[in-house]
Amino acid sequence: MEIELLKGDITQLAVDAIVNAANTSLLGGGGVDGAIHQAGGPEILAECQKIPAQQGGCKVGEAVITTAGNLKANYVIHTVGPIWKGGKFGEAELLKNCYINSLKIASEHGVKSIAFPNISTGVYEYPLEEAAEIAIKAVSEANFPEIEILTFVCFNQEDYELYDQKLNQMHK
Numbered sequence: 188m189e190i191e192l193l194k195g196d197i198t199q200l201a202v203d204a205i206v207n208a209a210n211t212s213l214l215g216g217g218g219v220d221g222a223i224h225q226a227g228g229p230e231i232l233a234e235c236q237k238i239p240a241q242q243g244g245c246k247v248g249e250a251v252i253t254t255a256g257n258l259k260a261n262y263v264i265h266t267v268g269p270i271w272k273g274g275k276f277g278e279a280e281l282l283k284n285c286y287i288n289s290l291k292i293a294s295e296h297g298v299k300s301i302a303f304p305n306i307s308t309g310v311y312e313y314p315l316e317e318a319a320e321i322a323i324k325a326v327s328e329a330n331f332p333e334i335e336i337l338t339f340v341c342f343n344q345e346d347y348e349l350y351d352q353k354l355n356q357m358h359k
Contacts, residue, residue: 189336190326192354193302194347197340198226201259203298204252206289208306209265211244213251218309219342223263227256231263248284250292262296264289268307271314279321282307286325294331302338305346315346319353327357 197205197219207223210216213235215224224231234253238244245251250266266289269281285306293301303322307313326337339354341347 188326188329188331188334190323190354191336191338192347192350193338193340194342194344195340196222196342197302197304198222198258200302200338200340202300202302202336202338203260204262204264204293204296204301205255205258205260206250206301206303206306207263207265208304208309208311209245209267211246211267213238213245213265216310219304223258227258227263230254230256235265248281248288250285250288252292252296260302262293262298264292264301266306268311268313271307271312274317278307278313279317282313282318282321283325286322287329290326290329290331290334290337294333298334300336300338301334302340304340304342308346315349316353319346319350323350323353323357 208219245267247267252264255263266285269278308315308318
């Protein structure tokens with residue numbers, strides 16, 4: 188799997204699937220979650236509203252898939268990252284599971300290209316550097332050969348530079 192890095196707006200990407208840093212309700216929120224729901228339109232919300240009835244929602248570390256509505260992507264994979272509580276409550280394992288379970292569901296749906304935002308680093312306050320290390324390690328060790336391209340999408344320059352540094356360290 189080729190890993191790419193991009194600074195920009197994940198809602199504008201033409202990939203098979205984009206990942207949404209969702210909350211457990213799946214009904215939209217702030218940050219990337221709100222942006223994806225707004226850009227994707229009511230179809231995404233309509234599918235998200237059916238999920239709790241089908242499987243009881245989406246727990247932290249898990250992932251579900253919906254249509255991408257008006258987005259250029261084919262699917263939105265919604266994953267719920269952990270809220271940072273100091274690192275003593277299994278946050279690292281839960282965050283790793285967000286990436287692994289998103290890749291697993293992507294693989295099951297024939298996704299060849301997938302884009303991830305920074306999960307849990309906004310209002311959930313996960314420290315960016317630790318979150319980046321977990322994300323990069325999780326996807327680098329994952330074995331989903333059908334997924335050809337994985338893109339980390341950073342919304343701002345600071346996040347982009349940190350991911351760039353971490354990815355370069357990995358390739359040394």
